[in-house]
Amino acid sequence: MSDTAVSLQNLTLAYGETVAVPSLNLDIHKGELVALLGPSGCGKTTTMRAIAGLMTPRSGTIMIDGVDVTKVSANKRGVGLVFQSYALFPHLSGFENVAFGLRLKRTPAAVITQKVEAGLELVGLSHLAERMPAELSGGQQQRLSLARSLVMEPKVLLLDEPLSNLDARLRLEMRTELQTLQRQTGITMVFVTHDQAEALALADRIVLMKDGVIEQTGTPEDLYNRPNTVFAADFVGFENIFKVSGNTASNSMVIASDTGELNLNYRSDASHLAWRPEGVIIGSGPHAGVVAGVAFAGNKREYVITTDAGKIRADVDASESAVQIGETVSFELPESSARPLREAL
Amino acid sequence: MGKTWASRLIIFTTLLFLIGPFFIIIFAGLSAGSSLSFPPQGLSLKWYLAVFEVESFRQSFTLSMFLAVCGTLCALIIGVPAAYAICRYKIPGAETIKLIVAAPIIVPGIIVGLALLRYLVVPLNFTVTLALFLAHTALVLPYAVRVVSASLENLRTDIEEAAVLLGCTRLQAFSKVVLPNIRSGILAAFILGFVTSFNQVPVSLFLSGPGVRTLPIDMLDYMEITYDPSVAALSALLAFLSMGIVFIAEKTLGFSRYV
Ligand SMILES: Nc1ncnc2c1ncn2[C@@H]1O[C@H](COP(=O)(O)OP(=O)(O)OP(=O)(O)O)[C@@H](O)[C@H]1O
Numbered sequence: 001m002s003d004t005a006v007s008l009q010n011l012t013l014a015y016g017e018t019v020a021v022p023s024l025n026l027d028i029h030k031g032e033l034v035a036l037l038g039p040s041g042c043g044k045t046t047t048m049r050a051i052a053g054l055m056t057p058r059s060g061t062i063m064i065d066g067v068d069v070t071k072v073s074a075n076k077r078g079v080g081l082v083f084q085s086y087a088l089f090p091h092l093s094g095f096e097n098v099a100f101g102l103r104l105k106r107t108p109a110a111v112i113t114q115k116v117e118a119g120l121e122l123v124g125l126s127h128l129a130e131r132m133p134a135e136l137s138g139g140q141q142q143r144l145s146l147a148r149s150l151v152m153e154p155k156v157l158l159l160d161e162p163l164s165n166l167d168a169r170l171r172l173e174m175r176t177e178l179q180t181l182q183r184q185t186g187i188t189m190v191f192v193t194h195d196q197a198e199a200l201a202l203a204d205r206i207v208l209m210k211d212g213v214i215e216q217t218g219t220p221e222d223l224y225n226r227p228n229t230v231f232a233a234d235f236v237g238f239e240n241i242f243k244v245s246g247n248t249a250s251n252s253m254v255i256a257s258d259t260g261e262l263n264l265n266y267r268s269d270a271s272h273l274a275w276r277p278e279g280v281i282i283g284s285g286p287h288a289g290v291v292a293g294v295a296f297a298g299n300k301r302e303y304v305i306t307t308d309a310g311k312i313r314a315d316v317d318a319s320e321s322a323v324q325i326g327e328t329v330s331f332e333l334p335e336s337s338a339r340p341l342r343e344a345l
Numbered sequence: 346m347g348k349t350w351a352s353r354l355i356i357f358t359t360l361l362f363l364i365g366p367f368f369i370i371i372f373a374g375l376s377a378g379s380s381l382s383f384p385p386q387g388l389s390l391k392w393y394l395a396v397f398e399v400e401s402f403r404q405s406f407t408l409s410m411f412l413a414v415c416g417t418l419c420a421l422i423i424g425v426p427a428a429y430a431i432c433r434y435k436i437p438g439a440e441t442i443k444l445i446v447a448a449p450i451i452v453p454g455i456i457v458g459l460a461l462l463r464y465l466v467v468p469l470n471f472t473v474t475l476a477l478f479l480a481h482t483a484l485v486l487p488y489a490v491r492v493v494s495a496s497l498e499n500l501r502t503d504i505e506e507a508a509v510l511l512g513c514t515r516l517q518a519f520s521k522v523v524l525p526n527i528r529s530g531i532l533a534a535f536i537l538g539f540v541t542s543f544n545q546v547p548v549s550l551f552l553s554g555p556g557v558r559t560l561p562i563d564m565l566d567y568m569e570i571t572y573d574p575s576v577a578a579l580s581a582l583l584a585f586l587s588m589g590i591v592f593i594a595e596k597t598l599g600f601s602r603y604v
Pocket residue numbers: 015018019020038039040041042043044045046047194
């Protein structure tokens with residue numbers, strides 16, 4: 001018995017003529033919490049719907065627990081999906097919403113009551129079981145929808161932007177709850193998000209998608225520190241990305257943006273180099289630039305510096321004294337914090 | 346001040362215009378005399394009671410009731426799935442279908458009646474009752490489709506997918522999730538259809554035979570021969586019946602939201 005919960009093989013997903021996902025290969029392990037991360041329209045929802053069986057792939061294979069389910073209809077796959085819109089049944093109470101799937105399975109009434117109560121307990125909604133969905137807040141509806149999927153004990157639970165409709169505070173709360181829940185139940189979960197912070201905070205593994213293609217997968221640490229492509233780097237917050245335009249001498253090179261160039265005193269074989277704002281050194285170094293903007297952000301100051309190679313973003317510890325707008329500062333793009341990148345896959 | 350007076354006058358006149366005839370009918374039916382007149386000659390309930398003695402009224406009432414109930418039910422059996430298909434699937438020409446479905450509203454009823462007589466009853470030997478049934482079903486169908494469509498459009502589609510993922514077949518999802526949520530729309534369509542069918546004259550005009558007449562047609566015939574207040578009494582009773590149905594519907598369903 002393999003430990004692969006979901007396996008997507010050469011999956012092609014299309015809406016009529018529009019191919020949303022050209023060829024997807026992805027294995028999700030049992031008990032894993034995977035984040036499907038990517039910009040709007042990159043095919044995250046489409047992929048989820050295909051796994052759930054709400055959409056028929058044009059070609060390719062979907063395996064769940066080692067069984068080919070490509071042709072199995074959605075109601076027999078044992079996949080749970082928490083919709084971004086919750087999709088609660090408006091005519092049923094909270095309790096009945098959660099009991100819906102169990103009733104279909106002709107579960108004995110006593111078992112239903114016990115399971116539903118346990119499910120509601122798990123998401124902290126026991127006291128609101130008799131309310132109708134319309135009488136619940138967004139966060140409560142969200143949790144009800146989660147409970148409804150959980151009591152079915154799905155082989156995989158898919159969550160489509162589960163937190164995007166919540167306000168900032170509730171989102172943080174639910175983030176923790178979701179993580180705790182996943183650890184408690186050990187259920188395999190895939191959740192969709194276009195918020196990198198959410199993906200980094202929650203997931204065991206992040207799958208970064210672009211235009212229906214997986215750009216990079218890895219642990220949050222991997223992706224945060226070692227993006228491989230320009231797109232991935234940009235997505236996880238490398239705000240300074242430059243093209244390496246040529247190596248001028250044995251120990252120096254030129255990096256370029258659309259607007260200009262900078263000479264660095266080291267070499268790289270990569271096609272691009274990237275620095276996080278906190279990787280840029282300000283106040284010393286071989287280059288000079290003019291401060292175009294500075295913003296105080298609690299523990300740090302966020303600078304925008306106009307340089308020969310265009311704008312550079314740099315974060316400096318707030319304990320250092322501020323440099324005013326219009327002043328000239330020296331700065332350095334150190335080799336140690338440079339991340340070498342490929343242009344694309 | 347003048348403005349309030351003017352608007353009050355307009356409201357009063359409008360109400361008088363709308364409700365006035367109804368009161369005239371109620372009182373004309375209360376007459377103690379033997380011909381239809383207003384103001385009534387004396388007061389008595391005898392014509393209200395007499396209505397129930399007229400054999401043809403009883404027959405035509407039964408027929409009208411049958412047509413209104415069964416025709417509307419039949420229209421709903423066709424109309425609900427039709428409305429669902431139009432709303433949920435990108436059927437090519439859905440707009441055209443909607444127009445065609447609305448045809449019986451647009452085409453004068455008298456032409457529908459004549460066409461049914463000419464092309465169904467006469468050449469195909471359809472019985473008049475069957476033709477009437479078909480005519481009333483067709484007449485009510487557009488209302489059924491419209492009203493049910495309206496409540497379907499307000500219903501989100503993702504709950505059906507949610508139901509499927511919880512184990513429903515598509516059909517179960519429809520009956521367990523869609524139907525309960527459009528129930529009040531369906532009931533509204535039923536009442537609207539019932540009233541429309543029951544009061545229908547032009548379509549039924551050509552479609553009557555020996556002993557087969559709808560109540561409104563029967564009343565017309567009756568009045569041609571006997572000009573007594575029983576028709577007024579009957580009209581008043583029917584109006585009360587309709588009002589009762591709509592009142593109950595309004596109380597239980599918030600009917601006015603759908604029309
Ligand atoms: N019903 C549809 N018909 C045609 N094209 C569609 C349909 N749904 C989605 N698409 C296209 O498929 C691609 C992927 O869409 P999808 O909904 O999977 O994106 P997403 O990653 O979920 O985006 P978002 O973050 O905005 O929800 C998009 O280019 C979109 O335009």
